[in-house]
Amino acid sequence: MSTLPGRINEPHFDNPRGGSAVLGKSVIVKGQIFSREDLTIDGEVEGTVELQEHRLTVGPNGKVLASIKAREIVVLGTIHGNVETTDKIDIRKDAKLVGDIKTARVVIEDGAYFKGNIDIVRAEVPKPQPAPKPQPVASATAPAPAATGTHNVAAAAGGGDLKR
Amino acid sequence: MWPPLLEAEILNASFHNLEHRHSHGLDQFCASLEERPGLSILDLAGASQSTVSFVTNYGHRLYSDDFVHQLDACFGDGDFYENQSNARKVEHFLETSLTFEDSSFDGVLVWDTLQFLSAPLLQIVVERLHRILRPSSCLLAFFHSEEKIDTIPTYSYRISDHRNIALVERGRRRPAQFFNNRSLEKLFQDFQSVKFFLTRDHLREVIVRR
Helix, strand or coil: CCCHHHHHHCCCCCCCCCCEEEECCCCEEEEEEECCCEEEECCEEEEEEEEEEEEEEECCCCEEEEEEEEEEEEECCEEECCEEEEEEEEECCCCEEECCEEECEEEECCCCEEEEEEEECCCCCCCCCCCCCCCHHHHHHCCCCCCCCCCCHHHHHHHCCCCC | CCCCCCHHHHHCCCCCCEEEEECHHHHHHHHHHCCCCCCEEEECECCCHHHHHHHHHCCCEEEECEHHHHHHHHHCCCCHHHHCCCHHHHHHHHHHCCCCCCCCEEEEEEECHHHHCCHHHHHHHHHHHHHHEEEEEEEEEEEECCCCCCCEEEEEEEEEECCEEEEEEEEEECCCCCCCHHHHHHHCCCCCEEEEEECCCCEEEEEEEC
């Protein structure tokens, strides 16, 4: 009847479905949190929180006094500290965030309180390669380079038909 | 005595009461930024999605603060203006407000917040604004010009585009004092220039260049 042996053998970390860990509202953590899965904090955390490729949700009861790094942060409770995401920060109604934000996108709902600096980091969009101008002589002697390729200079020079 | 709005009332202000208006002052303010990316703008209206999007889409950084909320947090317990002469409360306010390094910003959106500061505190705040602005940069402030009324409508200001703003009602308040052009020139006497736009809805929009 016991489920314990079975649970020990379970691969409870590196959840292939990308599960979510939860710090409940009666949990207090002081220190460093590093998570490889999505995390919900509904308790109190003081220190640092890092979930590089995952989403952090600060629940309505959550109070986080920490610097945070994550892919995405959803705030329904309170954060005091600088936050950095590679994707998005979502500050919901009645949430409170005091600290500097560095992110690609930010959503601030009406009724949210925010005090701090917002620095939008725009992802570098690679410049599209100009389409090679077809030249009758070259096209007759050599195959035209693919427009989507990342041609290097040597290839361009060797081909003789790629103009930048 | 008009009681200050409570924090909860501010946060839960009816966001349905949204007005839109044209703003020459904002137009001038945006022109002063000259489309140079990477500038630092301070917005004292409190964070809103539209202002954040507008400013950051130009490639600028935005520092957002809700100055009225800060005033209420420091002076809202009791008589709002009497508390502004309480040394301990003033000290706390100054420890937590506009505590930036010199020349931190290329523009400050003050909106209507200066109307709710008593004269001595107003002087200190204007000195701080002067200090944190870079030379030749601008601040935008609004002052109600209708002197016959006790309370004035207060708003949370949001930028719709470079010449239009959306106003979210935040109730009414009694201003500390009313300003005319001369008193505003005196208030900003340490700045390079003061430019006024008097609007039909009794609002004096002021562009002040550091």
